[in-house]
Amino acid sequence: MVMQGYKQTEIGMVPVKWSVSDFGSKVKIYRGGSPRPIQDYLTQAQDGINWIKIGDVREGDKYITSTEEKIIPAGVAQSRTVHAGDFILSNSMSFGRPYILNIDGCIHDGWLTIQKYEKTFSKNFLYYLLSSDSVYQQYISMAAGSSVKNLNKEKVSALVVAYPDIKEQERIADALSNIDSLIATLEKQIAKKKAIKQGTMQELLTGKRRLPGFSGEWETRTLHEISNEMVDGPFGSNLKTEHYTTERQVRIIQLSNIGEAGWNNANVKYTTFSHAAELQRCIVQPGSILIAKMMPAGRAIICPDNEKSYILGSDVVKVVPNSSVDSRYLVYATKSQFYLDQIADDTQGSTRARTSVSKLRKTAILFPEKDEQIAIADILSEMDMEIAALEGKIAKYRQIKQGMMQQLLTGKIRLV
Known part of the structure; x- marks a missing residue:
């Protein structure tokens, strides 16, 4: 049933007054080009032309404002010139993923450029339109059956897009820009708090800054010296896919579960109680320390209590600290430069940084008395909670933005 004031189109219902067009009929689309060999055209000279690469953008960027590399003017004829606003x-x-240029430059053949759109689209509206799920799903449909997702001029030209007049486009873009501004503000707050936490860690975890009321001597002890138990996972042949089960029995701890900020609950796999019983030394209790052998080597977290029982994967080490150690402090200490430098020294020369349980046993940590460990961990934990609260807000705003885009860019909600 078509609602009053709306019309049915090949991309769904949109307001009657909105236009629906093939994207390529309203803009100019060009593919980039590259002078070859590119090394012969790179330059550090002041008159060099910006050479725009995917490495010049970070995840979440809207604008491209600078480039790492430039090419000589002689390379322009073999490339594609782009301008600020394209x-x-x-x-x-x-x-x-769309980006708006704030600079002039040249693009290689891994880019497409969209130009001469101003008669039909406002710049910010077009940015959100090209970022929308509707457009992405059309790309996915066009790429169906292909093992590699690649866009070309023809696919982008064939996009079917719906859009209101320029004034309504600008109102839609303003509403979405406002929530983007909120997200950007929170991202800056998080970056600031993370920087403060990093500085605090390097001071507190080395004894350079002492908390009030503490003056005891610090000791350097190895992980072996502070552990009641320290073992690594089974050989791969002892825990293979044939040992997995779809039933929730014994959770297998994998490298992907050892996240930067703690336990990452993705990639859920279980083995059977009976098979785990054959690998008793690899059983893990909640509260144990888990250390990754690689990706990255030496990263540590505390095993959560999400499951009743766990078992180590082959590239994970279990540490059960003795009573002189606060587990939270130990995990924070694995983020200190003192610890990370030792891991880096132990993995030098390997193409893929990897440590081992024998190397980790020799790795040293700086320890104050346990009550000072607890006080340090309390401060850093509070900082982590503040950061997590801000990250929760960002996630909420991003979810709200996604809903707004779906409603505003299809005309289900009008800003008139």
């Missing part, structure tokens, strides 16, 4: 899309990496 859009560029990556045709493979990040698959259609």
Whole structure:
């Protein structure tokens, strides 16, 4: 049933007064080009032309404001010139993610550029339109059956887009820009708090700054010296896919579970109680310390109590500290430069940084008395909670933004 004031189109219902067009009929789309060999055209000279690469943008960026590299003017004829205000899309990496240029430059053949859109689209509205789920799903549909997701000029031209007049476009873009501003403000707050926490960690975890009421001597002890138990996971052949079960029995701890900020609950796999019983030394109780052998080597977290029982994967080490150690302090100490430098020294020369339980046993940590460990961990935990609260707010605002985009960019909610 078509609602009053709306019309049915191939991309769903949209307001009657909105236009629906093939994107390529309203803009100019060009593919980039690259002078070859590119090394012969790179320059540090002041008159060099900005050479725009995917490495010049970070996740979440809207604008491209600078480049790491430049090319000589002689390379321009073999490339594609772009200007401030133009859009560029990556045709493979990040698959259609739009960026707005704040600089002039040249693009290689991994980019598409969208130009001469101003008669039909406001710049910010077009940015949100190209970032929408509707457009992404069309890209996915066009790429169906292909093992590699690549865009080209023809696919982008074939997009079917719905849009109101310029004035309503600007109102929609303003509403979405406002929530983006809120998110950006929170991101800055998080970055600031993380920087403060990093500085605090390096001071507190080395004894350079002492908390009031503490003056005892610190000791350097190895992980072996402070552990009641320290073992690594089984050989891969002892825990294979044939030992997995779909039933919730014994959770397998994998590298991907050892996240930067703690336990990452993705990639859930279980083995059977009977098979786990054959690998008794690898059983893990909640509260134990888990250390990754790689990706990255030496990262540590506390095993959560999400499951009743766990078992180590092959690239994870279990540490059960003795009573002289606060587990939270120990995990924070694995983020100190003192610890990280030792891990780096132990993994030098390998193409893929990897440590082992024998190397980790020799790795040293700086320890104050336990009551000072607890006080330090309390301060750092409070900082983590503040950061987590802000990250929760960002997640909420991003969810709200996603809903707003779905409603505003389809005309289900009108700003008139």
